[in-house]
Amino acid sequence: MSILIIGSVALDTIKTPFGEARETPGGSATYACLAAAIFSSVKLLSAAGEDFPSRYIRKLQEKNIDTSGLEICPGCTFRWTGQYGENINEALTLSVCPERLKKETLKIPGHYRNPDYLFLANTDPEVQGEALKRIKPLKLTVLDTMNLWINNKLKSLKSIMRKADILFINETESKMLSGEINLISAAKKIMQDGPGIVVIKKGEHGAFLLSRDDFFAVPAYPLEKVKDPTGAGDSFAGGFLGYLATRRKITPANLRLATVMGAVTASFTVEDFGTRRLEKINRQDLEKRFCRMKQMLDF
Amino acid sequence: MSILIIGSVALDTIKTPFGEARETPGGSATYACLAAAIFSSVKLLSAAGEDFPSRYIRKLQEKNIDTSGLEICPGCTFRWTGQYGENINEALTLSVCPERLKKETLKIPGHYRNPDYLFLANTDPEVQGEALKRIKPLKLTVLDTMNLWINNKLKSLKSIMRKADILFINETESKMLSGEINLISAAKKIMQDGPGIVVIKKGEHGAFLLSRDDFFAVPAYPLEKVKDPTGAGDSFAGGFLGYLATRRKITPANLRLATVMGAVTASFTVEDFGTRRLEKINRQDLEKRFCRMKQMLDF
Numbered sequence: 001m002s003i004l005i006i007g008s009v010a011l012d013t014i015k016t017p018f019g020e021a022r023e024t025p026g027g028s029a030t031y032a033c034l035a036a037a038i039f040s041s042v043k044l045l046s047a048a049g050e051d052f053p054s055r056y057i058r059k060l061q062e063k064n065i066d067t068s069g070l071e072i073c074p075g076c077t078f079r080w081t082g083q084y085g086e087n088i089n090e091a092l093t094l095s096v097c098p099e100r101l102k103k104e105t106l107k108i109p110g111h112y113r114n115p116d117y118l119f120l121a122n123t124d125p126e127v128q129g130e131a132l133k134r135i136k137p138l139k140l141t142v143l144d145t146m147n148l149w150i151n152n153k154l155k156s157l158k159s160i161m162r163k164a165d166i167l168f169i170n171e172t173e174s175k176m177l178s179g180e181i182n183l184i185s186a187a188k189k190i191m192q193d194g195p196g197i198v199v200i201k202k203g204e205h206g207a208f209l210l211s212r213d214d215f216f217a218v219p220a221y222p223l224e225k226v227k228d229p230t231g232a233g234d235s236f237a238g239g240f241l242g243y244l245a246t247r248r249k250i251t252p253a254n255l256r257l258a259t260v261m262g263a264v265t266a267s268f269t270v271e272d273f274g275t276r277r278l279e280k281i282n283r284q285d286l287e288k289r290f291c292r293m294k295q296m297l298d299f
Numbered sequence: 300m301s302i303l304i305i306g307s308v309a310l311d312t313i314k315t316p317f318g319e320a321r322e323t324p325g326g327s328a329t330y331a332c333l334a335a336a337i338f339s340s341v342k343l344l345s346a347a348g349e350d351f352p353s354r355y356i357r358k359l360q361e362k363n364i365d366t367s368g369l370e371i372c373p374g375c376t377f378r379w380t381g382q383y384g385e386n387i388n389e390a391l392t393l394s395v396c397p398e399r400l401k402k403e404t405l406k407i408p409g410h411y412r413n414p415d416y417l418f419l420a421n422t423d424p425e426v427q428g429e430a431l432k433r434i435k436p437l438k439l440t441v442l443d444t445m446n447l448w449i450n451n452k453l454k455s456l457k458s459i460m461r462k463a464d465i466l467f468i469n470e471t472e473s474k475m476l477s478g479e480i481n482l483i484s485a486a487k488k489i490m491q492d493g494p495g496i497v498v499i500k501k502g503e504h505g506a507f508l509l510s511r512d513d514f515f516a517v518p519a520y521p522l523e524k525v526k527d528p529t530g531a532g533d534s535f536a537g538g539f540l541g542y543l544a545t546r547r548k549i550t551p552a553n554l555r556l557a558t559v560m561g562a563v564t565a566s567f568t569v570e571d572f573g574t575r576r577l578e579k580i581n582r583q584d585l586e587k588r589f590c591r592m593k594q595m596l597d598f
Contacts, residue, residue, distance in 0.1 A: 086480055181385055184523045205504040206518065215595055217518035219505065224483045256598040296514055297596060299555040
C-alpha cells in the first residue's frame with residue numbers, strides 16, 4: 001500500500017529548556033514521511049530551497065522514501081525558529097520565512113497521481129486543495145492543519161475538509177475550528193463538515209479517535225524526559241497512516257490500533273531534538289513500546 | 300470492610316457557565332462519603348455549624364453513612380463560594396469562611412478508632428495529623444490535599460505523607476509539591492516522601508496510578524456536558540476507596556480497577572451541580588459506565 005505525503009520541508013531552529021538545535025531538518029512532511037516509512041512505502045511531495053543540505057535528502061532516500069516529488073526551488077528553504085518554555089506543550093514562534101510549497105508552482109510527478117493513501121500534512125490549504133484536484137487517492141484522504149489556517153484561510157480549509165476521510169487536529173485547534181469548548185462536541189461538529197473520522201491530538205494527554213460509530217481514547221506513552229515536542233503531531237499522523245496501510249481493511253478495530261501506534265511513534269519523536277530520534281527507530285522499537293502501552297492500559 | 304472518612308462538610312455556592320447553585324451541601328468529606336457509600340460501609344468524621352440543614356444529614360444517613368462523628372458546633376457552617384469560567388477546570392474562589400473542623404476540638408467516637416480504611420480527605424494537615432494520632436486503621440491510610448496546604452502547611456503535610464499508603468493529588472498540585480514539571484518525575488519524587496502509591500488526578504484528561512512496581516493510565520469518561528466540576532476529585536477518591544474495599548486484597552490489578560471506578564464515579568458528579576447527581580446514582584449505574592469505559596479503551 002503506498003502513501004503520498006504532501007506538506008512542508010523545513011530547516012528548524014529550536015530551543016527548549018533541555019537544549020537547542022540549529023537548522024535541523026523539519027517540516028510537517030519530513031516528520032510524517034519518516035514516521036510512515038517505518039511501516040509502508042512512502043512518496044514525498046514538497047519543495048525546498050537550494051540551500052537545503054542534500055545529505056538530508058539522502059537520509060530520506062535511505063529510508064526508502066521516494067523524493068522525486070521534492071522540488072528544489074531557487075532561493076532559501078522554509079525556516080522556522082521556535083522556543084518552548086516551562087510549558088513544553090506550547091511553542092513560541094520567533095521567526096518564520098515563507099514556505100516554498102506554492103499552489104501556483106506545485107509539480108506532481110506522473111507516478112504520484114494515484115496513491116492508495118493521500119496525506120495532506122499541515123501546509124497552506126490552497127496547496128492542499130490544488131493537490132486534491134490533481135491527485136486521486138484510491139482509498140483514503142487524510143488531512144492535518146493548524147491554527148494559522150483556521151484563522152486565515154477557513155474557507156479553503158472547509159472545502160478540503162468536505163473531501164477528507166480523516167482529520168487530524170490538536171485539542172486547541174479543534175475548539176477554534178468548531179467554536180465548541182467541549183472536545184466531544186467539537187469533534188461532532190467537525191464531522192458535520194465532512195471528515196467521518198476525527199483524531200484529536202492532546203499532546204501529553206494522549207488522543208481521541210471519534211467517528212460516527214466509535215469513540216476511542218488513548219493516553220500518551222508516559223515519558224520522564226521530553227526534550228523537544230516539535231513534530232510530535234506530524235509523526236503521530238505518519239505512524240498512524242503507515243501502520244494503517246499495513247492492515248488489509250480500514251475497520252474500527254484497525255483505526256484504534258493505528259491510533260495507539262501513532263501515539264507510540266510520537267513518543268519517540270519528542271525524546272530528542274528534531275527528527276534525530278525518529279530517524280533511528282525501527283518497527284521493532286515501536287512494537288515493543290506498543291506492547292508496553294497495552295500492558296499499561298489493561299484493567 | 301469499613302471506611303472512615305475525615306474532611307470538610309460545607310455549604311457551597313457555585314457558579315459555572317451552565318448555571319448556579321446556592322448553599323448546596325459540599326465539602327471534601329461529603330463528596331467522598333456519598334461516593335464510597337455506593338460500595339461500602341462508611342463513617343463520617345467532620346464538623347458543621349448550627350445552620351447546617353438537618354435534611355442534609357438525613358440524606359447522608361439514608362445512604363447508610365454513619366454520621367455519629369459529624370459534630371454540630373456553635374456558629375456557622377464552613378462556606379465556599381466559587382466560580383468557573385470557560386476553562387471549567389479552574390475554580391476561582393470568591394469567598395471562603397473558616398472551616399469548623401479543628402485540631403483542638405476534634406472529637407472521635409469510640410467506634411471510629413479502628414476502621415479498615417482511613418481516608419484523610421482534603422482538610423487542614425494539622426487536623427489530618429491529629430486524626431492519625433488517634434485513629435489506627437487496620438489496613439490502609441489514604442491522603443488527599445490541595446495547593447493551600449502545600450503552600451502554607453508543607454511541614455505538617457510532609458509528616459502525614461510519611462504515614463500514608465496512598466496519596467491522591469491533582470496534576471498542578473503534584474508539580475507544586477515535588478518541584479518537578481514532568482508528572483512521572485513528580486510522582487516518583489512524592490513516593491520518596493512516603494506514600495508508596497500516588498494517584499494523580501488530571502480532570503478531563505483522566506488519571507495516573509503510580510507505584511514502585513506499576514504504572515497505569517486511564518482517560519476520563521467522555522462527557523459532552525460538564526455542568527460543575529466541584530467535588531470531582533473527592534468523589535474520585537471516594538469511588539476508588541469504596542470499590543477497593545469490596546475486593547479481598549489490595550493488589551496492583553485491584554488498584555487499577557479502583558482507579559477506573561474512581562474516574563467513572565467522578566464522571567457522574569460533574570454532570571450536575573454539587574452532590575445532586577452523585578446522590579441519585581447506584582452501583583448499577585457505575586458498573587454500566589465502567590463497562591462502556593472498558594469497551595472505549597480496548598484495542
